[in-house]
Amino acid sequence: METRKITKAVRAGVNADGQHGSVMPPLYLSSNYSFEGLGGKREYDYSRSGNPTRDVLGRAIAELEGGHGAVVTNTGMSAVVLVTLLLKADDTIIAPHNCYGGCYRAFSSLADAGHFKTRFVDFGNAHKVRQACLRYRPKIIWVETPSNPLLRVTDIRGMATLARECGALLVVDNTFLTPLYQQPLTLGADIVVHSTTKYINGHSDVVGGAVVAKTPALLEELSWWANCVGSTASPWDSNQTMRGLRTLHARLRCHEENTAALVKVLNTHAAVKHVYYPGLPDHPDHHLARAQQTGYGGIVSFELDGGETELRAFLDGLSYFTLAESLGGVESLISHPASMTHAAMSEEAQQEAGISPTLLRLSVGIEHMADLVSDLSTALERASSAPRRSLRIAGASSR
Ligand SMILES: Cc1ncc(COP(=O)(O)O)c(C=O)c1O
Numbered sequence: 001m002e003t004r005k006i007t008k009a010v011r012a013g014v015n016a017d018g019q020h021g022s023v024m025p026p027l028y029l030s031s032n033y034s035f036e037g038l039g040g041k042r043e044y045d046y047s048r049s050g051n052p053t054r055d056v057l058g059r060a061i062a063e064l065e066g067g068h069g070a071v072v073t074n075t076g077m078s079a080v081v082l083v084t085l086l087l088k089a090d091d092t093i094i095a096p097h098n099c100y101g102g103c104y105r106a107f108s109s110l111a112d113a114g115h116f117k118t119r120f121v122d123f124g125n126a127h128k129v130r131q132a133c134l135r136y137r138p139k140i141i142w143v144e145t146p147s148n149p150l151l152r153v154t155d156i157r158g159m160a161t162l163a164r165e166c167g168a169l170l171v172v173d174n175t176f177l178t179p180l181y182q183q184p185l186t187l188g189a190d191i192v193v194h195s196t197t198k199y200i201n202g203h204s205d206v207v208g209g210a211v212v213a214k215t216p217a218l219l220e221e222l223s224w225w226a227n228c229v230g231s232t233a234s235p236w237d238s239n240q241t242m243r244g245l246r247t248l249h250a251r252l253r254c255h256e257e258n259t260a261a262l263v264k265v266l267n268t269h270a271a272v273k274h275v276y277y278p279g280l281p282d283h284p285d286h287h288l289a290r291a292q293q294t295g296y297g298g299i300v301s302f303e304l305d306g307g308e309t310e311l312r313a314f315l316d317g318l319s320y321f322t323l324a325e326s327l328g329g330v331e332s333l334i335s336h337p338a339s340m341t342h343a344a345m346s347e348e349a350q351q352e353a354g355i356s357p358t359l360l361r362l363s364v365g366i367e368h369m370a371d372l373v374s375d376l377s378t379a380l381e382r383a384s385s386a387p388r389r390s391l392r393i394a395g396a397s398s399r
Pocket of ligand 1 (some may be wrong): 050075076077078080100102103144148173175176194195196197207208209
Protein backbone atom coordinates (compact mmCIF):
# COMPACT_ATOMS: atom_id res chain seq x y z
CA MET A 1 0.00 0.00 0.00
CA GLU A 2 1.33 3.40 -0.97
CA THR A 3 1.77 5.59 2.14
CA ARG A 4 0.66 8.73 0.29
CA LYS A 5 -2.63 7.07 -0.70
CA ILE A 6 -3.35 6.02 2.89
CA THR A 7 -2.81 9.54 4.13
CA LYS A 8 -5.05 10.92 1.38
CA ALA A 9 -7.83 8.51 2.34
CA VAL A 10 -7.60 9.36 6.04
CA ARG A 11 -7.47 13.13 5.46
CA ALA A 12 -9.99 13.54 2.60
CA GLY A 13 -12.00 16.69 3.27
CA VAL A 14 -10.29 17.27 6.64
CA ASN A 15 -9.88 20.91 7.75
CA ALA A 16 -11.56 22.26 4.63
CA ASP A 17 -14.51 24.04 6.26
CA GLY A 18 -13.96 27.77 5.80
CA GLN A 19 -17.16 28.74 7.65
CA HIS A 20 -16.67 27.19 11.10
CA GLY A 21 -13.34 25.42 10.86
CA SER A 22 -14.86 22.01 11.54
CA VAL A 23 -12.05 19.45 11.34
CA MET A 24 -14.23 16.80 9.71
CA PRO A 25 -16.29 17.86 6.67
CA PRO A 26 -19.90 18.81 7.43
CA LEU A 27 -22.80 16.63 6.26
CA TYR A 28 -25.00 18.55 3.81
CA LEU A 29 -28.43 16.90 3.91
CA SER A 30 -30.29 19.68 2.08
CA SER A 31 -31.90 18.49 -1.14
CA ASN A 32 -31.73 21.97 -2.72
CA TYR A 33 -29.58 25.13 -2.75
CA SER A 34 -30.62 28.74 -3.25
CA PHE A 35 -29.74 30.78 -6.32
CA GLU A 36 -27.92 34.08 -5.82
CA GLY A 37 -30.69 35.91 -7.70
CA LEU A 38 -32.05 35.20 -11.18
CA GLY A 39 -29.58 33.16 -13.24
CA GLY A 40 -27.22 33.09 -10.25
CA LYS A 41 -26.71 29.34 -9.86
CA ARG A 42 -24.13 28.45 -7.23
CA GLU A 43 -21.87 25.40 -7.41
CA TYR A 44 -24.79 23.26 -6.21
CA ASP A 45 -28.50 23.58 -6.98
CA TYR A 46 -30.11 20.16 -6.42
CA SER A 47 -28.69 17.11 -4.62
CA ARG A 48 -29.44 14.57 -7.35
CA SER A 49 -27.12 16.57 -9.63
CA GLY A 50 -24.47 17.49 -7.07
CA ASN A 51 -23.91 17.47 -3.31
CA PRO A 52 -20.89 18.66 -1.31
CA THR A 53 -20.84 15.63 1.01
CA ARG A 54 -21.04 13.20 -1.90
CA ASP A 55 -18.31 15.14 -3.67
CA VAL A 56 -15.86 14.65 -0.77
CA LEU A 57 -16.25 10.88 -1.19
CA GLY A 58 -16.15 11.04 -4.99
CA ARG A 59 -12.93 13.06 -4.97
CA ALA A 60 -11.33 10.74 -2.40
CA ILE A 61 -12.11 7.56 -4.36
CA ALA A 62 -11.03 9.17 -7.65
CA GLU A 63 -7.72 10.30 -6.12
CA LEU A 64 -7.00 6.85 -4.71
CA GLU A 65 -7.75 5.25 -8.08
CA GLY A 66 -5.77 7.90 -10.00
CA GLY A 67 -8.85 8.94 -12.00
CA HIS A 68 -10.08 12.32 -13.17
CA GLY A 69 -13.23 12.05 -11.05
CA ALA A 70 -15.92 9.72 -9.77
CA VAL A 71 -19.69 9.41 -9.75
CA VAL A 72 -20.89 8.10 -6.37
CA THR A 73 -23.99 5.95 -6.81
CA ASN A 74 -26.68 4.55 -4.53
CA THR A 75 -25.69 0.87 -5.01
CA GLY A 76 -22.88 -1.05 -6.65
CA MET A 77 -25.36 -2.33 -9.22
CA SER A 78 -26.39 1.20 -10.15
CA ALA A 79 -22.68 1.93 -10.74
CA VAL A 80 -22.52 -1.14 -13.00
CA VAL A 81 -25.68 -0.19 -14.92
CA LEU A 82 -24.56 3.44 -15.19
CA VAL A 83 -21.54 2.31 -17.22
CA THR A 84 -23.76 0.31 -19.58
CA LEU A 85 -25.66 3.53 -20.40
CA LEU A 86 -22.64 4.41 -22.55
CA LEU A 87 -23.76 1.59 -24.90
CA LYS A 88 -26.20 1.78 -27.82
CA ALA A 89 -28.47 -1.06 -29.00
CA ASP A 90 -25.96 -2.44 -31.52
CA ASP A 91 -22.97 -2.22 -29.16
CA THR A 92 -21.55 -5.30 -27.47
CA ILE A 93 -20.19 -5.78 -23.97
CA ILE A 94 -17.87 -8.71 -23.35
CA ALA A 95 -17.90 -9.86 -19.74
CA PRO A 96 -16.47 -12.81 -17.78
CA HIS A 97 -18.73 -15.86 -17.57
CA ASN A 98 -17.98 -15.99 -13.85
CA CYS A 99 -18.57 -12.33 -13.00
CA TYR A 100 -20.60 -11.39 -9.91
CA GLY A 101 -24.09 -12.93 -10.30
CA GLY A 102 -25.84 -9.54 -10.15
CA CYS A 103 -23.69 -8.22 -13.02
CA TYR A 104 -24.36 -11.42 -14.95
CA ARG A 105 -28.10 -10.94 -14.47
CA ALA A 106 -27.99 -7.22 -15.38
CA PHE A 107 -25.89 -7.76 -18.53
CA SER A 108 -28.03 -10.65 -19.75
CA SER A 109 -31.42 -9.08 -18.87
CA LEU A 110 -30.54 -5.70 -20.42
CA ALA A 111 -29.34 -7.53 -23.53
CA ASP A 112 -32.59 -9.56 -23.61
CA ALA A 113 -34.51 -6.27 -23.44
CA GLY A 114 -32.57 -4.98 -26.45
CA HIS A 115 -30.48 -2.27 -24.74
CA PHE A 116 -27.18 -3.72 -26.00
CA LYS A 117 -25.60 -7.08 -26.78
CA THR A 118 -23.79 -9.23 -24.24
CA ARG A 119 -21.22 -11.99 -24.72
CA PHE A 120 -19.94 -13.94 -21.73
CA VAL A 121 -16.46 -15.36 -22.17
CA ASP A 122 -14.06 -17.39 -20.04
CA PHE A 123 -11.53 -14.73 -18.98
CA GLY A 124 -9.29 -17.48 -17.63
CA ASN A 125 -8.45 -18.13 -21.29
CA ALA A 126 -6.84 -15.02 -22.84
CA HIS A 127 -6.98 -16.58 -26.32
CA LYS A 128 -10.79 -16.98 -26.09
CA VAL A 129 -11.17 -13.37 -24.96
CA ARG A 130 -9.04 -12.18 -27.90
CA GLN A 131 -11.05 -14.28 -30.37
CA ALA A 132 -14.33 -12.95 -28.96
CA CYS A 133 -13.07 -9.35 -29.18
CA LEU A 134 -11.95 -9.75 -32.79
CA ARG A 135 -15.26 -11.37 -33.70
CA TYR A 136 -17.73 -9.13 -31.83
CA ARG A 137 -15.78 -5.84 -31.78
CA PRO A 138 -17.08 -4.87 -28.30
CA LYS A 139 -17.54 -1.28 -27.10
CA ILE A 140 -16.86 -2.41 -23.52
CA ILE A 141 -14.61 -5.14 -22.15
CA TRP A 142 -15.68 -5.80 -18.55
CA VAL A 143 -13.14 -7.25 -16.15
CA GLU A 144 -13.68 -8.38 -12.58
CA THR A 145 -10.38 -9.23 -10.96
CA PRO A 146 -10.00 -11.15 -8.76
CA SER A 147 -13.24 -12.80 -9.83
CA ASN A 148 -16.08 -13.73 -7.55
CA PRO A 149 -16.09 -16.41 -6.12
CA LEU A 150 -13.13 -18.30 -7.64
CA LEU A 151 -10.60 -15.47 -7.38
CA ARG A 152 -9.18 -15.95 -10.86
CA VAL A 153 -6.96 -13.01 -11.80
CA THR A 154 -7.17 -11.23 -15.17
CA ASP A 155 -4.20 -9.45 -16.69
CA ILE A 156 -5.42 -5.82 -16.73
CA ARG A 157 -2.48 -4.58 -18.84
CA GLY A 158 -3.11 -7.30 -21.44
CA MET A 159 -6.83 -6.48 -21.54
CA ALA A 160 -6.03 -2.76 -21.93
CA THR A 161 -3.90 -3.54 -25.00
CA LEU A 162 -6.69 -5.65 -26.45
CA ALA A 163 -9.27 -2.94 -25.71
CA ARG A 164 -7.14 -0.35 -27.60
CA GLU A 165 -6.83 -2.73 -30.55
CA CYS A 166 -10.57 -3.13 -30.95
CA GLY A 167 -11.59 0.39 -29.90
CA ALA A 168 -13.28 -0.72 -26.69
CA LEU A 169 -13.37 0.86 -23.25
CA LEU A 170 -11.80 -1.27 -20.54
CA VAL A 171 -13.89 -1.31 -17.37
CA VAL A 172 -12.60 -3.00 -14.21
CA ASP A 173 -14.70 -3.90 -11.19
CA ASN A 174 -12.20 -3.26 -8.38
CA THR A 175 -14.55 -4.10 -5.50
CA PHE A 176 -12.50 -7.01 -4.14
CA LEU A 177 -9.16 -5.25 -3.77
CA THR A 178 -9.98 -1.54 -3.52
CA PRO A 179 -7.54 1.11 -4.84
CA LEU A 180 -5.18 0.35 -1.95
CA TYR A 181 -4.35 -3.09 -3.40
CA GLN A 182 -4.92 -2.52 -7.12
CA GLN A 183 -5.19 0.55 -9.37
CA PRO A 184 -6.61 -0.54 -12.74
CA LEU A 185 -6.46 2.96 -14.27
CA THR A 186 -2.68 3.00 -13.87
CA LEU A 187 -2.60 -0.37 -15.68
CA GLY A 188 -4.52 0.97 -18.69
CA ALA A 189 -8.23 0.74 -17.77
CA ASP A 190 -10.61 3.57 -18.70
CA ILE A 191 -13.21 3.14 -15.97
CA VAL A 192 -13.21 1.55 -12.52
CA VAL A 193 -16.38 0.37 -10.81
CA HIS A 194 -16.90 -0.29 -7.09
CA SER A 195 -19.53 -1.71 -4.89
CA THR A 196 -18.61 0.56 -1.95
CA THR A 197 -21.00 -1.61 0.07
CA LYS A 198 -17.98 -3.88 0.52
CA TYR A 199 -14.49 -2.88 1.72
CA ILE A 200 -14.70 0.85 1.05
CA ASN A 201 -17.53 1.36 3.53
CA GLY A 202 -16.48 -1.77 5.35
CA HIS A 203 -19.09 -1.90 8.10
CA SER A 204 -22.01 -3.63 6.34
CA ASP A 205 -24.36 -0.75 7.04
CA VAL A 206 -24.55 1.09 3.71
CA VAL A 207 -25.14 -0.04 0.12
CA GLY A 208 -23.39 2.13 -2.41
CA GLY A 209 -21.22 2.26 -5.47
CA ALA A 210 -18.81 4.39 -7.46
CA VAL A 211 -17.70 4.78 -11.05
CA VAL A 212 -14.26 6.34 -11.53
CA ALA A 213 -13.45 7.84 -14.92
CA LYS A 214 -9.96 8.27 -16.27
CA THR A 215 -10.74 11.25 -18.49
CA PRO A 216 -12.81 14.45 -18.18
CA ALA A 217 -14.90 13.42 -21.22
CA LEU A 218 -15.87 10.08 -19.68
CA LEU A 219 -16.60 11.71 -16.32
CA GLU A 220 -18.85 14.26 -18.00
CA GLU A 221 -20.83 11.59 -19.84
CA LEU A 222 -21.20 9.37 -16.78
CA SER A 223 -22.20 12.32 -14.56
CA TRP A 224 -24.78 13.40 -17.13
CA TRP A 225 -26.36 9.94 -17.16
CA ALA A 226 -26.23 9.63 -13.35
CA ASN A 227 -28.19 12.87 -13.00
CA CYS A 228 -30.53 11.90 -15.85
CA VAL A 229 -31.53 8.51 -14.43
CA GLY A 230 -31.09 9.42 -10.74
CA SER A 231 -28.46 6.94 -9.67
CA THR A 232 -26.49 9.25 -7.36
CA ALA A 233 -26.04 8.39 -3.67
CA SER A 234 -27.64 10.15 -0.71
CA PRO A 235 -25.56 12.58 1.39
CA TRP A 236 -26.01 10.43 4.49
CA ASP A 237 -24.78 7.26 2.78
CA SER A 238 -21.89 9.20 1.25
CA ASN A 239 -20.86 10.52 4.65
CA GLN A 240 -21.02 7.07 6.24
CA THR A 241 -19.01 5.59 3.39
CA MET A 242 -16.41 8.34 3.68
CA ARG A 243 -16.12 7.49 7.37
CA GLY A 244 -15.41 3.89 6.39
CA LEU A 245 -12.88 4.85 3.73
CA ARG A 246 -10.74 6.66 6.32
CA THR A 247 -9.91 3.35 8.05
CA LEU A 248 -9.66 1.19 4.92
CA HIS A 249 -5.89 0.66 5.14
CA ALA A 250 -6.03 -0.44 8.79
CA ARG A 251 -8.93 -2.81 8.14
CA LEU A 252 -7.38 -4.28 5.00
CA ARG A 253 -4.17 -5.12 6.84
CA CYS A 254 -6.12 -7.03 9.48
CA HIS A 255 -8.45 -8.71 6.93
CA GLU A 256 -5.41 -9.98 5.06
CA GLU A 257 -3.47 -11.21 8.10
CA ASN A 258 -6.52 -13.13 9.31
CA THR A 259 -7.12 -14.55 5.85
CA ALA A 260 -3.55 -15.83 5.57
CA ALA A 261 -4.00 -17.70 8.88
CA LEU A 262 -7.31 -19.25 7.75
CA VAL A 263 -5.89 -20.23 4.35
CA LYS A 264 -3.23 -22.25 6.22
CA VAL A 265 -5.95 -24.11 8.14
CA LEU A 266 -8.01 -24.80 5.02
CA ASN A 267 -5.02 -25.84 2.97
CA THR A 268 -3.98 -28.56 5.39
CA HIS A 269 -7.36 -29.97 6.42
CA ALA A 270 -8.63 -33.29 5.01
CA ALA A 271 -12.23 -31.99 4.90
CA VAL A 272 -11.21 -29.45 2.24
CA LYS A 273 -10.86 -30.53 -1.39
CA HIS A 274 -9.52 -27.31 -2.85
CA VAL A 275 -8.62 -23.79 -1.72
CA TYR A 276 -8.89 -20.78 -4.05
CA TYR A 277 -6.68 -17.91 -2.91
CA PRO A 278 -4.33 -15.95 -5.21
CA GLY A 279 -1.78 -15.64 -2.40
CA LEU A 280 -1.12 -19.41 -2.59
CA PRO A 281 1.89 -20.27 -4.78
CA ASP A 282 -0.12 -23.07 -6.46
CA HIS A 283 -2.99 -20.75 -7.44
CA PRO A 284 -2.97 -20.64 -11.27
CA ASP A 285 -2.75 -16.82 -11.27
CA HIS A 286 -0.37 -16.38 -8.34
CA HIS A 287 2.41 -14.74 -10.37
CA LEU A 288 0.04 -12.40 -12.13
CA ALA A 289 -1.54 -11.44 -8.80
CA ARG A 290 1.92 -10.72 -7.36
CA ALA A 291 2.76 -8.49 -10.29
CA GLN A 292 -0.48 -6.56 -10.57
CA GLN A 293 -1.75 -6.35 -6.96
CA THR A 294 -0.12 -5.07 -3.81
CA GLY A 295 -2.16 -7.40 -1.59
CA TYR A 296 -4.19 -10.59 -1.91
CA GLY A 297 -7.22 -9.42 0.04
CA GLY A 298 -9.60 -10.96 2.53
CA ILE A 299 -11.68 -13.35 0.43
CA VAL A 300 -10.97 -17.05 0.17
CA SER A 301 -13.11 -19.75 -1.42
CA PHE A 302 -12.87 -23.50 -0.95
CA GLU A 303 -14.54 -26.76 -1.85
CA LEU A 304 -15.65 -28.85 1.04
CA ASP A 305 -15.19 -32.58 0.59
CA GLY A 306 -18.53 -34.43 0.64
CA GLY A 307 -22.17 -33.45 0.14
CA GLU A 308 -25.11 -31.85 1.89
CA THR A 309 -24.52 -33.54 5.26
CA GLU A 310 -20.92 -32.32 5.45
CA LEU A 311 -21.97 -28.87 4.25
CA ARG A 312 -24.67 -28.55 6.90
CA ALA A 313 -22.46 -30.02 9.63
CA PHE A 314 -19.73 -27.52 8.76
CA LEU A 315 -22.01 -24.47 8.56
CA ASP A 316 -23.86 -25.37 11.76
CA GLY A 317 -20.52 -25.78 13.52
CA LEU A 318 -19.44 -22.17 12.91
CA SER A 319 -19.94 -19.47 15.55
CA TYR A 320 -17.98 -16.50 14.23
CA PHE A 321 -18.83 -16.75 10.52
CA THR A 322 -22.35 -15.59 9.71
CA LEU A 323 -24.06 -17.31 6.78
CA ALA A 324 -24.83 -14.22 4.71
CA GLU A 325 -24.22 -12.58 1.36
CA SER A 326 -21.95 -9.61 0.77
CA LEU A 327 -18.32 -9.24 1.79
CA GLY A 328 -15.72 -6.75 2.93
CA GLY A 329 -17.24 -5.85 6.30
CA VAL A 330 -15.52 -5.96 9.68
CA GLU A 331 -17.50 -9.13 10.52
CA SER A 332 -16.61 -12.55 9.12
CA LEU A 333 -19.12 -14.04 6.71
CA ILE A 334 -19.52 -17.30 4.88
CA SER A 335 -21.61 -17.75 1.76
CA HIS A 336 -22.69 -20.61 -0.47
CA PRO A 337 -22.36 -19.06 -3.97
CA ALA A 338 -24.50 -21.66 -5.79
CA SER A 339 -27.62 -20.87 -3.72
CA MET A 340 -26.81 -17.30 -2.68
CA THR A 341 -24.65 -14.75 -4.55
CA HIS A 342 -24.71 -16.64 -7.86
CA ALA A 343 -28.26 -18.03 -7.69
CA ALA A 344 -29.22 -15.78 -10.63
CA MET A 345 -27.06 -17.99 -12.88
CA SER A 346 -28.53 -21.17 -14.38
CA GLU A 347 -27.15 -24.49 -13.13
CA GLU A 348 -25.40 -24.87 -16.46
CA ALA A 349 -23.82 -21.38 -16.27
CA GLN A 350 -22.70 -22.11 -12.71
CA GLN A 351 -21.10 -25.36 -13.80
CA GLU A 352 -19.31 -23.64 -16.66
CA ALA A 353 -18.05 -20.94 -14.27
CA GLY A 354 -16.74 -23.61 -11.85
CA ILE A 355 -19.27 -22.89 -9.10
CA SER A 356 -19.83 -26.32 -7.60
CA PRO A 357 -22.52 -27.21 -5.00
CA THR A 358 -19.89 -27.57 -2.26
CA LEU A 359 -18.07 -24.31 -2.98
CA LEU A 360 -18.00 -21.91 -0.03
CA ARG A 361 -16.67 -18.37 0.17
CA LEU A 362 -15.33 -16.68 3.27
CA SER A 363 -15.20 -12.94 3.72
CA VAL A 364 -12.73 -12.80 6.55
CA GLY A 365 -13.40 -10.07 9.09
CA ILE A 366 -11.18 -8.27 11.56
CA GLU A 367 -12.09 -10.29 14.67
CA HIS A 368 -9.24 -11.80 16.68
CA MET A 369 -7.24 -14.20 14.51
CA ALA A 370 -7.08 -16.95 17.16
CA ASP A 371 -10.87 -17.02 17.53
CA LEU A 372 -11.41 -17.32 13.78
CA VAL A 373 -8.78 -20.07 13.43
CA SER A 374 -10.25 -22.10 16.25
CA ASP A 375 -13.84 -21.63 14.97
CA LEU A 376 -12.98 -22.74 11.45
CA SER A 377 -10.95 -25.72 12.65
CA THR A 378 -13.77 -26.92 14.92
CA ALA A 379 -16.34 -26.70 12.10
CA LEU A 380 -14.04 -28.56 9.69
CA GLU A 381 -13.64 -31.35 12.25
CA ARG A 382 -17.43 -31.52 12.50
CA ALA A 383 -17.70 -31.84 8.70
CA SER A 384 -15.08 -34.62 8.68
CA SER A 385 -17.03 -36.75 11.10
CA ALA A 386 -20.45 -36.26 9.40
CA PRO A 387 -21.94 -39.28 7.49
CA ARG A 388 -22.06 -38.79 3.69
CA ARG A 389 -25.13 -38.01 1.55
CA SER A 390 -25.76 -36.34 -1.81
CA LEU A 391 -26.35 -32.60 -2.18
CA ARG A 392 -29.58 -30.68 -2.81
CA ILE A 393 -29.92 -27.09 -1.53
CA ALA A 394 -33.40 -25.53 -1.25
CA GLY A 395 -34.27 -21.84 -0.65
CA ALA A 396 -32.01 -20.08 -3.15
CA SER A 397 -31.45 -16.31 -2.81
CA SER A 398 -33.23 -13.77 -5.02
CA ARG A 399 -30.24 -11.42 -5.00
C1 LIG B 1 -17.82 -7.67 -7.52
C2 LIG B 1 -19.14 -7.01 -7.27
N1 LIG B 1 -19.54 -6.03 -8.08
C3 LIG B 1 -20.74 -5.41 -7.90
C4 LIG B 1 -21.59 -5.79 -6.88
C5 LIG B 1 -22.93 -5.10 -6.71
O1 LIG B 1 -22.90 -4.23 -5.61
P1 LIG B 1 -24.17 -3.86 -4.67
O2 LIG B 1 -24.59 -5.10 -3.98
O3 LIG B 1 -23.60 -2.81 -3.77
O4 LIG B 1 -25.25 -3.33 -5.54
C6 LIG B 1 -21.21 -6.80 -6.01
C7 LIG B 1 -22.09 -7.23 -4.91
O5 LIG B 1 -21.90 -8.22 -4.27
C8 LIG B 1 -19.95 -7.44 -6.22
O6 LIG B 1 -19.53 -8.45 -5.43
